[in-house]
Amino acid sequence: MKYYISSKLKKMMHGGDYNPDQWINTPEIWDEDMRLMKLSGCNVMSIGIFAWAALEPEEGIFEFGWLDTIMNKLADNGCYAVLATPSGSKPAWLSRAYPEVCRGDADGHRQPHHGRHNHCRTSPVYRDKSQLINRKLAERYKDHPAVLVWHVSNEYNGQDCHCKLCYKAFQDWLRVRYDNDINKLNHAYWSAFWSHTYPDWSYVEPVDPSIHGLMLDWERFKTKQTIDFFKNEIVPLKELTPDIPITTNFMTESKTLDYWAFAKAVDVISWDSYPGWHEKGDDVKEAARIAMHHDINRSMKNGKPWMLMESVPSIPTRGRVKKRKEPGMHLLSSLQAVAHGSDTVQYFQWRKSRGGLEKFHGAVVDHVGTENTRVFRDVSEVGHKLAMLDDVVGSTVKADVALILDWENEWALDLGAKVYLGDNVKYREECVSHYTPFWENSVSVDVIDQTCSLDSYKLVVIPMSYMLRPGFADKVASYVENGGTAVMTYWSAVVNESDLCMLGGIPGQGLRKVFGVWEEESQSYYKDETVSFSVIANNSLGLTGSYKAVDTCSVVHAEGAEVLAVFEDTYFAGSPAITVNSYGKGKAYYLACRNKTEFLNDFYEKLIADLSVKRCLVGLPEGVVALNRTDGENKYTFLMNFNDDARTVAFDDTYIDLLTGKSVAGSVNMKKFDVMVLES
């Protein structure tokens, strides 16, 4: 079975953010753009993302002439458009005429017109005006042959808007959430603490970081209000162009919005990925981190193809040190996204702007304006290689393993657990640590949240699920009871969805029975401090030796669980570090400390073998990773060497490398940053 992002183009998409509105007075540049797009193998451009001022220079005066020209030129040149709606940046007249469209500062004042991505999500005027321009765009281009996908707005974010409109909407939303009963809210926020009891809804303002339940609700509200805003934007698009898929570019690495909630509202997932290659000299580590984020996006639509909407052909402009991609890395990192299920490689940006904040940000076409640059050649190579992957388009990824990374839990940890664990919270990093051994072993992983179904997985990994969302504990219990294997860590099931602590011992809500342990207390350590633990002889998983825990350890009592390892050399020496409990037909492992790579690799390798979890290829050297995509009949194996030197890979079978058309068998030398796409 194949799933196409658009039935109009059953090819890998390649292109990027294109801002012809910045070059409106130099039409010869537009023609040169078309020539260069063809030359670089670009077939899809994202257009009009920040073009509101060019599309509606004065209120109610619309100018589409320039966009007509560009859209026609694209179509004439065999290129398609990911057509944007422009709400990511407001025209100046709008802020001046209707100050309510600007976000409110902490002191309630409206911000001046500046920057971008800073509109009030609640403002009825901004909602009306953005819907109107979207309607005009949809009316004008609904039948245009170049239109492929809608790119709604740009990088919606979760920054605060402290305006009266948002506060009122927040309070209205809370009324519904707490059944119009202020006592329920007071209980959920434990507001008797420091005498913060709210007399009525009008008092509830998101300005009190001492009330974690309140600030958690504020985070939830901002996600909800952003999705609402998005839904308002797409009304005319759904009405006039029901067959054109809709996406908005996520920033999945950031904590700002709950993208799982947002994913339900879009047709296709897309995200903007900016890895820091060569930054700290460990590209293998960075590749694993980015792989996990690609997998979140793939998992959001059940393994169906997604869009890499932005990446950089060379280096972004950011405040920190940035290195250019070394030869080979551009192709490798582009195909890494494809290996994880993307059917596009899109860039920010097509052509460097002459001025403004991002004039030095990497682009396919540099200020020199020609094709004679290394970046242009790198991009053309990607274009050329993607054109050889027609068969892969529409194929999906299937995973045996799931890792839970939950945005609401992440917010809760940063609010509620930070006061206790300090800088050692590191939730995202901990998720990456648990993800990496699977990636290193060429095992596909779905990265899902607490709202997802667990049933199809052989193994579910639950790092630091501090906050339990309603229903999650029961889901884990029945998953294990029915034969699933779960791994959960310290600092899980500590609070409910309002950040109220579990009474009666943690892990709470019945998980104490599932995991067969009670976590009595925990503590945080300074950098460089470690606590050793050693494995019990003849344990059921076959682990051996001793390891060192870092950052945080918990004192756990086995209540029926088998103890696999115990702490040493500390006041809680002898207490369990690693346990496993049989529950129903399944097994529940508990890790009472934060672990380093050494243990996690050994532990998960044992589990992969024990559960017969599928590995895409076996026997690969470290830093060489294989991932499969499949359409049910055919399998495509992406083989990637993230090491900065060559590695020898031995194959049992014979394959064709789709990128070269050559056959691959026996022992093969993969050079630094080499990539192959193998079909057997």
Ligand code: GLA
């Ligand atoms: C984001 C934005 C782009 C651009 C790039 C530059 O991803 O969506 O408009 O600013 O960053 O890094």
Ligand code: ZN
């Ligand atoms: Zn607002």
